[in-house]
Amino acid sequence: GESVGLHLPTLSVQEGDNSIINCAYSNSASDYFIWYKQESGKGPQFIIDIRSNMDKRQGQRVTVLLNKTVKHLSLQIAATQPGDSAVYFCAENSNQGGKLIFGQGTELSVKP
Amino acid sequence: DAGVTQSPTHLIKTRGQQVTLRCSPISGHKSVSWYQQVLGQGPQFIFQYYEKEERGRGNFPDRFSARQFPNYSSELNVNALLLGDSALYLCASSLTYLGNNEQFFGPGTRLTVL
Numbered sequence: 001g002e003s004v005g006l007h008l009p010t011l012s013v014q015e016g017d018n019s020i021i022n023c024a025y026s027n028s029a030s031d032y033f034i035w036y037k038q039e040s041g042k043g044p045q046f047i048i049d050i051r052s053n054m055d056k057r058q059g060q061r062v063t064v065l066l067n068k069t070v071k072h073l074s075l076q077i078a079a080t081q082p083g084d085s086a087v088y089f090c091a092e093n094s095n096q097g098g099k100l101i102f103g104q105g106t107e108l109s110v111k112p
Numbered sequence: 113d114a115g116v117t118q119s120p121t122h123l124i125k126t127r128g129q130q131v132t133l134r135c136s137p138i139s140g141h142k143s144v145s146w147y148q149q150v151l152g153q154g155p156q157f158i159f160q161y162y163e164k165e166e167r168g169r170g171n172f173p174d175r176f177s178a179r180q181f182p183n184y185s186s187e188l189n190v191n192a193l194l195l196g197d198s199a200l201y202l203c204a205s206s207l208t209y210l211g212n213n214e215q216f217f218g219p220g221t222r223l224t225v226l
Binding site: 031032034036041042043044045046049051089091093094095097098099100101102103104105 | 116143145147152153154155156157160162167168170202204206209210211212213214215216217218219220
């Protein structure tokens with residue numbers, strides 16, 4: 001069935017460390033992937049996206065890696081800060097218009 | 113510029129009632145999508161509308177319906193509410209209906225069904 005799954009539901013890191021959040025997707029035909037950050041009481045906030053013709057994309061302190069061979073997506077956050085504490089979702093576009101399929105989410109907790 | 117706005121912020125209803133949720137997209141965006149987010153899970157796609165036409169529908173019962181107005185705002189209606197409809201309802205807007213367009217989410221409407 002449709003699913004985008006996360007390997008780890010929770011991740012706790014020390015401030016200043018790098019964080020890596022992983023995601024497995026199931027639809028090999030998907031060609032667009034997005035990472036969202038959701039803070040408590042708010043809607044998902046776009047972090048970074050990547051298209052299937054790329055395997056790496058960098059933003060400000062964030063990097064997304066795409067491995068189409070094993071259908072794996074990861075989000076790397078450099079020098080993690082307390083403000084990064086949130087739930088992170090990966091999402092894929094299923095080539096059905098604008099429909100996004102979200103994973104369950106990983107809660108990132110940053111310890112000062 | 114204002115982002116995606118949704119109203120109301122919170123809503124409490126009882127089983128069997130009907131509810132209407134509203135969304136205003138970012139200026140210039142013509143596509144609106146609705147998602148349901150149950151506590152502890154990722155958002156689930158309900159509908160997408162573009163230029164007032166339905167462009168996609170998720171696996172939700174016919175109790176859920178939506179429409180888009182000429183100004184691209186949208187309403188989501190849910191009839192005969194069930195306890196399981198309690199969730200955060202999110203609206204997302206994008207320039208077009210294409211999947212590779214960035215979608216911007218609103219803050220959501222928290223619906224509680226008692």
